[in-house]
Amino acid sequence: MLQLxxxxxxxxxxxxPDSTEARICTFECTFCAECVDNIxxxxxxNCGGELVRRPIRxxxxxxxxxxxxxxxxxxxxxxxxx
Ligand SMILES: [Zn+2]
Ligand SMILES: [Zn+2]
Numbered sequence: 448m449l450q451l452x453x454x455x456x457x458x459x460x461x462x463x464p465d466s467t468e469a470r471i472c473t474f475e476c477t478f479c480a481e482c483v484d485n486i487x488x489x490x491x492x493n494c495g496g497e498l499v500r501r502p503i504r505x506x507x508x509x510x511x512x513x514x515x516x517x518x519x520x521x522x523x524x525x526x527x528x529x
Pocket of ligand 1: 455456457458459460478479480481482483
């Protein structure tokens with residue numbers, strides 16, 4: 448099951464479970480669309496894998512399967528790609 452992490456690892460902006468701006472890699476490194484498009488160019492800085500849109504969990508299921516509240520912020524990974 449996806450963790451649905453609460454924020455972008457680069458800019459720490461909030462990415463709620465219903466956000467269409469959230470992008471994840473296969474390890475669920477989580478970023479916002481703006482960082483992925485402008486800085487990361489679609490590639491995860493942690494694992495080198497591709498970043499795709501995170502699917503939205505239906506609200507009814509969030510009650511039973513809540514999103515993660517564990518915030519990951521690793522801005523150092525977002526400056527290296529130039
Ligand atoms: Zn971001
Ligand atoms: Zn990754």
